[in-house]
Amino acid sequence: METLEQIKKRIEAAVPGAKIDIVNNGSPSAQHSLKIDNEHARDVARFLRDDPALRFDFCSNVTGVDWLDRVIKKTVKTKQVVDGVEKDVDLTSEEKIPGYLEAVYHLFSIAHKHGPVIIRMQTGRANAQLSSLTPIWRSAELQEREIFDLYGIKFEGHPDLRRILMWDEFEDFPMRKDYRPPDDFEWEPTPHDDVLERAKQHYPARPTETELKPS
Amino acid sequence: MSATSSQELEQAPPRMSSRLEGELMEVSLGPQHPSTHGVFRMNVALEGEIVRKLKPVFGYLHRNHEQIGESAGYLQAMPYTDRLDYFCSMTNNWAYALSVEKLAGIEVPERAEYLRIILAELTRLQNHTSLLGFLLSDMGAWGTPLMYAFREREKILDLFESLSGARMMCDYMRFGGCRVDANDDWIAGAKKIVDLFPKFLDEFEDLILQNEIVIARTQHVGKLSPELAISAGITGPMLRASGVNYDIRKIDKYGFYPRFKFRVPLGDHGDTYDRLMMRALEMRESLSILQQAFAQIQPGPVMNPKVKIRAFKPPVGEAYGRIEAPKGELGFYLISDGSANPYRYRVRPPSFINLTILEDMCLGHTVADVMVILGSIDIVMGEVDR
Numbered sequence: 001m002e003t004l005e006q007i008k009k010r011i012e013a014a015v016p017g018a019k020i021d022i023v024n025n026g027s028p029s030a031q032h033s034l035k036i037d038n039e040h041a042r043d044v045a046r047f048l049r050d051d052p053a054l055r056f057d058f059c060s061n062v063t064g065v066d067w068l069d070r071v072i073k074k075t076v077k078t079k080q081v082v083d084g085v086e087k088d089v090d091l092t093s094e095e096k097i098p099g100y101l102e103a104v105y106h107l108f109s110i111a112h113k114h115g116p117v118i119i120r121m122q123t124g125r126a127n128a129q130l131s132s133l134t135p136i137w138r139s140a141e142l143q144e145r146e147i148f149d150l151y152g153i154k155f156e157g158h159p160d161l162r163r164i165l166m167w168d169e170f171e172d173f174p175m176r177k178d179y180r181p182p183d184d185f186e187w188e189p190t191p192h193d194d195v196l197e198r199a200k201q202h203y204p205a206r207p208t209e210t211e212l213k214p215s
Numbered sequence: 216m217s218a219t220s221s222q223e224l225e226q227a228p229p230r231m232s233s234r235l236e237g238e239l240m241e242v243s244l245g246p247q248h249p250s251t252h253g254v255f256r257m258n259v260a261l262e263g264e265i266v267r268k269l270k271p272v273f274g275y276l277h278r279n280h281e282q283i284g285e286s287a288g289y290l291q292a293m294p295y296t297d298r299l300d301y302f303c304s305m306t307n308n309w310a311y312a313l314s315v316e317k318l319a320g321i322e323v324p325e326r327a328e329y330l331r332i333i334l335a336e337l338t339r340l341q342n343h344t345s346l347l348g349f350l351l352s353d354m355g356a357w358g359t360p361l362m363y364a365f366r367e368r369e370k371i372l373d374l375f376e377s378l379s380g381a382r383m384m385c386d387y388m389r390f391g392g393c394r395v396d397a398n399d400d401w402i403a404g405a406k407k408i409v410d411l412f413p414k415f416l417d418e419f420e421d422l423i424l425q426n427e428i429v430i431a432r433t434q435h436v437g438k439l440s441p442e443l444a445i446s447a448g449i450t451g452p453m454l455r456a457s458g459v460n461y462d463i464r465k466i467d468k469y470g471f472y473p474r475f476k477f478r479v480p481l482g483d484h485g486d487t488y489d490r491l492m493m494r495a496l497e498m499r500e501s502l503s504i505l506q507q508a509f510a511q512i513q514p515g516p517v518m519n520p521k522v523k524i525r526a527f528k529p530p531v532g533e534a535y536g537r538i539e540a541p542k543g544e545l546g547f548y549l550i551s552d553g554s555a556n557p558y559r560y561r562v563r564p565p566s567f568i569n570l571t572i573l574e575d576m577c578l579g580h581t582v583a584d585v586m587v588i589l590g591s592i593d594i595v596m597g598e599v600d601r
Contacts, residue, residue, distance in 0.1 A: 150279075
C-alpha cells in the first residue's frame with residue numbers, strides 16, 4: 001500500500017481545494033490518520049473508494065470522539081541575561097486548543113486486502129455538523145446514526161438521521177465528556193407535557209469549564 | 216432470488232389483492248418475540264403477508280458500554296467485554312487484549328497465543344453450533360436440533376469453566392497473555408471433545424442440512440449481493456456466504472494464524488442456505504485448526520512478565536485492533552491520553568453493523584422468512600445495543 005504522504009499528494013491532485021493533514025499517532029501501533037476538511041469530505045471519500053490503486057471499498061468502523069478545551073504547555077529552555085549573568089531559564093508557552101468533535105472512519109480494502117487508512121473530520125462542539133459519508137459507504141448508516149445519538153453531530157446528507165440507541169425524546173448527548181446524567185431517571189422526559197415540565201428540575205446544568213478540569 | 220421468483224414475490228397474493236391493494240398494515244415485531252433473539256424490534260409494513268418496509272429499532276439493552284469503558288481502567292474493562300457478545304466472551308477478550316497490545320506495543324508469549332487460538336476456535340464451534348440450533352428452531356424445528364446443539368455447546372462451556380472459572384463470562388485473557396495456564400489434563404480433555412465433534416457434525420448435517428423443509432425455507436431467501444455486502448460493511452460468515460473472500464485471520468495474520476493451514480469456505484448465492492452452510496463448513500475448518508494447535512502447543516509461560524496490568528498506563532496515542540470473531544469483524548478502537556483509563560473506548564460490533572442491510576434482504580419476503588433471515592445474520596443483543 002502507498003504511504004500516507006503519497007495518498008495525501010494523490011488526493012490533493014485529484015480533489016482540487018481539499019485540505020489534507022497527516023495526524024501523527026505516537027503510540028507503537030503507528031496508525032497515523034488523515035484529517036480531511038468538511039467541505040470536500042465526500043469527494044475525498046469517493047476518491048479513496050474508487051481509485052484503482054487504493055480501492056477502500058470497506059468502511060469498517062465509524063466513531064465519534066469528543067475533545068474538550070485543552071491547554072498544551074510547552075517548555076523551552078532558553079538563555080537569558082538576568083542581573084547581568086547569563087542563566088538557563090525555562091520558558092513555558094501555553095497553547096489553547098478549543099474543544100471539538102471528531103468523526104473517525106477506519107477504511108480497509110477488500111479488493112486489494114490492505115488497510116487501514118484512517119480519515120477524521122472535525123467540527124465545533126456547538127452546532128456540530130459534518131457531511132455524511134453514508135452515500136459512499138453504506139456501512140456508515142447505523143454508525144453515523146449512533147454518533148448523532150451519542151455525540152450530537154448532525155450528518156448532512158444522511159438518509160435517515162434519528163436517534164438509535166437512546167429514545168427519541170431524550171435530549172442530551174450521553175457520550176460527550178461534559179455530560180451529566182439526571183439525578184433521577186424516573187423523570188426522563190416522556191411525550192407527556194406535565195412530565196416534561198416536572199422533568200426539568202431533575203436536569204443538572206451543564207458543568208462549567210473549571211468544574212471539568214481534573215484537580 | 217432469481218428474476219422470475221422476485222417478480223412473483225413482488226405481486227401481492229391474489230386472494231388478498233382486492234381488499235388490500237395499496238394498503239399497508241404496520242406491525243411491530245418484537246421486542247418480546249421469541250425469534251428476535253433478545254429485545255430487538257422491527258417495525259414492518261405488510262401487504263398481506265409480504266414485507267414492504269422494515270425499520271429495525273434498537274436500544275432496549277443499551278447501557279452505554281463505551282462510556283462505562285471510558286470511566287473504568289484498562290484492566291477493569293476486560294471482564295466487561297464479556298457482556299458484549301455473551302456467547303463468545305473469549306473472542307471479545309482477545310479483540311480487546313489485541314487492541315491494548317497494539318496501543319502499548321506488548322508482546323505475547325508463544326503458549327498464550329496458542330491458547331488464544333484454541334479458545335477462539337472452540338468459541339467459534341459453540342457459537343456456530345448454537346446458531347444452527349436457534350435457526351432451525353426459528354424455522355419450526357422445535358426443540359430437538361436446539362437440544363442437540365446445546366448438548367455439544369455445553370461440553371465446550373464445561374471446558375471454559377474448568378479453565379477460567381466461568382461458563383460464559385470467562386474474563387480469561389489479559390494484555391500480554393492469558394490469566395492462567397491450561398494443564399495437560401485440560402488439553403487432553405479439549406482434544407477428546409474436538410476428536411468427537413466431527414461425529415456430531417456429520418449427524419447434524421445428515422439430519423438437518425439435507426432436509427427438504429430446510430432447503431425450501433432457506434434457498435433463495437434473503438439474498439445478499441457481494442457488492443452490497445461489501446459496501447454495507449458486512450463481515451464474517453455472512454460476507455463469505457456472498458462469495459467475498461475476506462477472512463481477517465488470513466488478512467491481518469494476527470496471533471499465530473499464519474502457522475495454521477485452513478481453508479476459507481465461500482458461498483455462491485448469498486442466500487440464507489449459504490449462510491447456514493457457511494457455519495457448518497467453518498466448523499470443519501475450526502476443528503482442523505484445533506487439531507493442529509494441539510499438536511503444536513509447547514509448554515512455556517502464558518503471561519508477559521514485563522507488563523504491569525494493574526494501573527496500566529499506555530503511551531499517548533490510538534490504536535484499532537480487530538479479529539475475526541464468530542459473528543464477523545470485532546474491533547476495538549482505543550485512544551489513550553496517558554492516564555489510567557482510555558480517553559475513547561469504542562467497540563465495533565459485528566452483529567450491529569450486519570443489521571444495516573436487514574431491510575434490503577427482507578423486502579418482498581413473508582413475515583415467516585424475516586425470522587429466518589434475522590436468525591441467519593446471527594445477532595446477540597448484548598453486542599447490538601451495547
